[in-house]
Amino acid sequence: MSIRHGLLALLDQGPRYGYQLRTEFEARTGATWPLNVGQVYTTLGRLERDGLVQPAGEDGEGHLFYAVTEAGRAELRQWFDTPVPRTNPPRDELAIKLAMAVTVPGVDVQSVVQGQRRHSMKALQDYTRLKGQALVASPEQQGDLAWLLVLEQLIFQTEAEIRWLDHCETRLAQYAARPAPPEPGPAAAPAPKTGPRRRART
CATH class of the missing domain: 1.10.287 (Helix Hairpins)
Incomplete structure (x- = not known):
């Protein structure tokens, strides 16, 4: 589950702050994959570091809004256009x-x-x-x-x-229901070692 791209998809529809992103993400997925606000802001920090989102001002209550950049939109489109790989399936x-x-x-x-x-x-x-x-x-x-x-x-x-x-x-x-493997029999006694035969003298 890509929180990163899910947040980009929400920001593509307009600037939002962290709690809004969490609420909308859970609303659209039925809270199947619940997020905490810490996850959201950690992901936003990485997206900002990578140039995919940028701060977009604050409201009167001090909420910091984020907006998607053109690079973020390009990554989002690539995500939508690329099949989810099955080469490395998630651990079940x-x-x-x-x-x-x-x-x-x-x-x-x-x-x-x-x-x-x-x-x-x-x-x-x-x-x-x-x-x-x-x-x-x-x-x-x-x-x-x-x-x-x-x-x-x-x-x-x-x-x-x-x-x-x-x-x-x-x-x-x-x-x-498989038949049990046969029990190993007693090991055969090793044959006695004999030295080289001497040729009879004539």
């Missing part, structure tokens, strides 16, 4: 957990899978309910459309996770 905690569980003695991997499936099914129900509410509210609003797209991504992602968990359970069952 669930995949790492299961990979470790199958290699650590004493872990009930089936229980881990079933517990995660219950959790994922509950999350899927919650996302589906929120999607229904979003469709009923005001689907013509762009902010609601943004939240709806995020919700649908979460739904598809969770559905895929549940299918993967089902696959993991099948794979574990297949692995458990």
Whole structure:
């Protein structure tokens, strides 16, 4: 998730200060990826350092506004035009957990899978309910459309996770049903060493 480019996208619509950026970012993503103000200002500092945003004055309450620069707009357009790379997929905690569980003695991997499936099914129900509410509210609003797209991504992602968990359970069952490797037999005694034969004298 690119906070950097998300803030650039918001600033492309006009100058804003940190708390406004945080509020709008969370509103458009349904607070799926909550930000704190410290993250926002740290990112703004880096964007300013890189010449992508610049200070744009203060209001009467002392809020410092930032505006996007032409270089910032160019980077934002490049971000929109460039596919998200899959060459370095993000670390998935669930995949790492299961990979470790199958290699650590004493872990009930089936229980881990079933517990995660219950959790994922509950999350899927919650996302589906929120999607229904979003469709009923005001689907013509762009902010609601943004939240709806995020919700649908979460739904598809969770559905895929549940299918993967089902696959993991099948794979574990297949692995458990494999015939055990044969026990190694007793090692054969090494043949006695013999010296070179002497030729008989004639």
